[in-house]
Amino acid sequence: MHMPSHTDSPIFCTVDVVLLTLRNDRLHVLLLPRDKVPHQGQPALPGGFVRAQEDATAWHAARRVLREKAGIDSPYLEQLATYSGAERDPRGWSVSIVYYALVPEALLGAAASGAAARIVAAHRLPALPFDHRDIIQLAVARVRTKSAYSSLPVYFCGDTFTMPQLQAVYESVLGEPINKVSFRRKIAELDMLETVEGEMEVGKAHRPAQFYRLKRAYSRRLSTSGKGLGG
């Protein structure tokens, strides 16, 4: 059986994670200072080598990296794309299997606030090493596209939320206002939410809003409607 020998195959295999959250109604991404050369100390996507002994799959490697480097266990962690080639990393021919995660800002504030973590606006990225800028832009594009016809943005919310809150989240992700009636129709159509009985948002000087949560069946799952939302 012929396989490339280890000496003539300097391909190294990594995972990178684009962790997205909403802050001030804008998509933000988590950057961490690189702990290794090249670009040591510079903000970059959390990433690391795949460890064949430890990680069952690249998905598990991404989950481990996110946990080890940012202390975050994201409920939503999905493959984005794989970047590869001879030129993207000065150390040699590299493969980076990239995942994206969506988390509520609250979860992120508690966990990743240690170290020198930076949460930067996705529309105003600083200079980034490797092809991390392209990667983030693809992740943002993917999330926007998917959000138009699915329950994806729910992962930016906490366990419970009101309709106006959820609508604001969708509007932030899509970057445009959504008709209130249409929005509620679409969400009802997806049939993924249930009311949190009795619980109401209180303390505001107006009619209180009903709290909702994802139905058990849809938890950690993705619901899609045929037609798309907003626009």
Place this chain on the structure above:
Amino acid sequence: MHMPSHTDSPIFCTVDVVLLTLRNDRLHVLLLPRDKVPHQGQPALPGGFVRAQEDATAWHAARRVLREKAGIDSPYLEQLATYSGAERDPRGWSVSIVYYALVPEALLGAAASGAAARIVAAHRLPALPFDHRDIIQLAVARVRTKSAYSSLPVYFCGDTFTMPQLQAVYESVLGEPINKVSFRRKIAELDMLETVEGEMEVGKAHRPAQFYRLKRAYSRRLSTSGKGLGG
């Protein structure tokens, strides 16, 4: 600089290609007998090791593999997903960056008919090694989804085609009939086709159909409409 040493990192990196075409109004996939163990001789997706010295990126590796193993240069070759893990290949921890290609049946007949190439219906797959069955099913699902709102199926056609031919292609890919008026409205909306002046389909005992081709600007590019087609 710490990198995993070659000895403790037995990860090997491959590409696989799902080449899809339409035959008898059904999606079919190209399978080739494996030239190496394991599963030597069994039909499987064309694939091979990434060659760091030769391939600029995984995309180039996929193009090379398709060219070397099937003699095909596909105009459409796009990344599908990356499969990885310790269990999927008995040789060890593997990464397979998977691409999918769309070609007209005519192009395929001429090129890949050598050797023991098999073109099998995607809905009746034989037993396949590794996770190739899952991979093909993902590719088919991806093509169906994308076809509903884009010009993707045009890649199954030759250089020129009539509207009824194109509609039949969309119907085959989506697996359901499409309203003729709606279809022509959508295609016109995409604004990606131009008439081939004068050229008409002749020899049939009925009114001849106009031939169309992709506009130069849209050649090799993908056009998407907001709303989706058919259904």
Place this chain on the structure above:
DNA sequence: ACAATAGTGTCTGTTAGACACTATGCC
């Protein structure tokens, strides 16, 4: 009572699909 936002009923313009009609080749 009033301000402010939650939530709903309804109207209207747009659009997708059904249907029917015309167009144009071969026989």
Place this chain on the structure above:
DNA sequence: GGCATAGTGTCTAACAGACACTATTGT
């Protein structure tokens, strides 16, 4: 002329967005 399919005009039902109205809190 008859048949078969290409291609188009038009009606209708479904749907998304606009608007306006009611509901319910705090002050």
